[in-house]
Amino acid sequence: MPASEEALSLKKRGNESFSKHDWLKAIEFYDQAIESYDSDPTFFCNRCQANIKLEQYGYAIADATKAVELDQSYAKAFYRRAVANMAILKSREALRDFKTAAKLEPNNKETRLRLTECEQIVKRLAFEKAIEVSDPPSAFEGLNIDSISVDSSYDGAKLGTEMTQDFIDDMIDRFKNGKKIHRKYAFRIIQAVYDIVYKEPTMVEMEVAKDHKLTVCGDTHGQYFDLMELFRLNGFPTESHYYLFNGDFVDRGSWSTEIALLLYAYKWLRPKKFFLNRGNHETDDMNKVYGFEGECKAKYDEKSFRLFSESFSALPLATLIGKKYFVLHGGLFSDDKTSLDDVRKLNRHQQRQPGQQGLMMEMLWTDPQPQPGRGPSKRGVGLQFGPDVTKKFCEANGLDAVIRSHEVRMEGYEVEHDGRCITVFSAPKYCDSTENKGAYINIGPEYKLEYQKFDAVPHPDVKPMAYAQNSLMSLMT
Template sequence: MTPEFITDMMERFKNGKTIHKKYVYQIIIAVQKIVYNEPTMVEMEIEDDVKLTVCGDTHGQYFDLMELFRLNGLPTEKHYYLFNGDFVDRGSWSTEIALLLYAYKWLRPSSFFLNRGNHETDDMNRVYGFEGECKAKYNERVFKLFSESFSALPLATLVGKKYLVLHGGLFSDDKVTLDDIRKLNRHNQRQPGQSGLMMEMLWTDPQTEPGRGPSKRGVGMQFGPDVTKRFCENNGLEAIIRSHEVRMEGYEEEHDGKCITVFSAPKYCDSTENKGAYINIGPDYKLEFHKFDAVPHPNIRPMVSFSSPLNLGPC
């Protein structure tokens, strides 16, 4: 993988073209090997001359991702990126986003990070467009390779021992620690199922009331500010950073600042007037929030070619 290949690929995607299947196969297979060998919770530090950008859901909104990169800069050896799941589904350019993120992971395996989201799963891909998009633009084998690679992705990233970044949220049991995440063998369970640590990491949401409550999604549960406070205190964390839900300003600080949501798909599904956001973190580990607006894209409705019916429910 080279920067020149990625630049050419980005331009092809902007112009509505695909890349040859042989390159698609190579990219997915190479990245699956890299991420399979990463721990379930990747642990990284931000060095003195480095900046980390944390991005939330992109959901196939390729042209908005291009705007994020235009505003904030492309990934480099000194500009790390972490994409916190839900790269695919709903938007109509999910293969483009997945291939671009994978190409950067192959190019910069130690400075470009990917967490799994609840949409990097077979059942969601079947309903919300990604499986159909893979078959329409490439073939069934491409979807199967992506499916295998999604199941190999890490579930969380620990940034400077201060911030736990994971797609959904916290747990039904207060006894869960970072060590439990470290010990979780995600390779024993390709799909998250209906219970357990993996499901909760991908699916849960914060609530304003203390304690825990039922999920509005029908999967997982909701956790209150007291749950977040205990988890952060027990594990020596300043905050958790999660995605998984639209926020009208692109991000939100909840639970006394200890639960931060970042969502990077502005004007989500062309139906919500939300901004997108990303978080920059420097070596001082201070969080800088940046908002951005959606940009025009070719006139293709979300998922219109790939899935039926059009379902715009929760992220």
């Protein structure tokens, strides 16, 4: 029996919302179309694409799988499932689907191109695994920054052994004008911040002093000009205006080195008044495909990426604000017994990369869900936790709320779980393709949360993912 007129109309409205980049509204219409008629594979395949845009890759894979079950000759469904698997770094699974899509549509040039790229990625990963050293030497070992000469033609401010506000001001202007800082100074900044954050606890604990303010920011993802707009609206970091950036400084946006170096410079200048949490994109596997490694190599060199990588692995995983707000990039845990003390005891230096399971992975990857309990991840990595999980954790640890980032929110932030789970996201018009606002949270000595929203601003004509290793990644933006 064919789909009803009502179902087809709902699909059309979903397509219209999709064309306006309103992915959430599109999914709502596709949901209704599927509820009305659940035997049309295009309904699931279209919803799959909207889920890809929202980085809900687990849901996207499930939708594509359903479409394939309904029509085993549906090349587009195999293709989109491959794209979703690539996004969560499951390249072998992606390769199988690209092969199937190419077999079903042998004359589709785009599919053949993606298949070739995926084959190259699988071969490269196999080679890297074969030569992998279990305990590689530190990237900082033997680094002699003083021996690096700065050419007399360099027209930027000079950096000695201490960070200065003058250097930061000059760096901000250079970055706005498309210039770089010298490689020597980039190395010096990374080295200094590595030394600082390595000594910090896995969960930094801080208070907001009288007449001071703390701003909590979510993902910035290499959107340097939007970060400048945030600072313009809210004020640049000062002695009395603390900042906490809650991970995902890099990848996707094409000014990731600029953001990372600027945040690091502020951390070096005021180590006790500027805070950085690690995100799931401050990890090697994500950086290799989502652009940061390529950007480091293009703007500086491979050594700069190796230094950044090691410094990312030293970053704290959480910040406790005034014993009231637990701030981490992803979310809560698979075990109700996990406490703040478990986070305090976690030795992040023993495991540089988060892997596929364990406390570090959960802190970087999990997401809230409206339903009670826990569920499989919509991303295909980690898990989801419900309002009852958040309530138990907050009550057991004497917290007012958990503040996390990790997900686009159309208004820049969202308060969920009866006010106990707050998401803040600071990359407006994410990847130039999502019509979301950015947001940040101001917290004073009274520990009240003040939410501020802001819009994206124009930037030079460089596309997101410009430094990604292959065009496959551009399909996710």
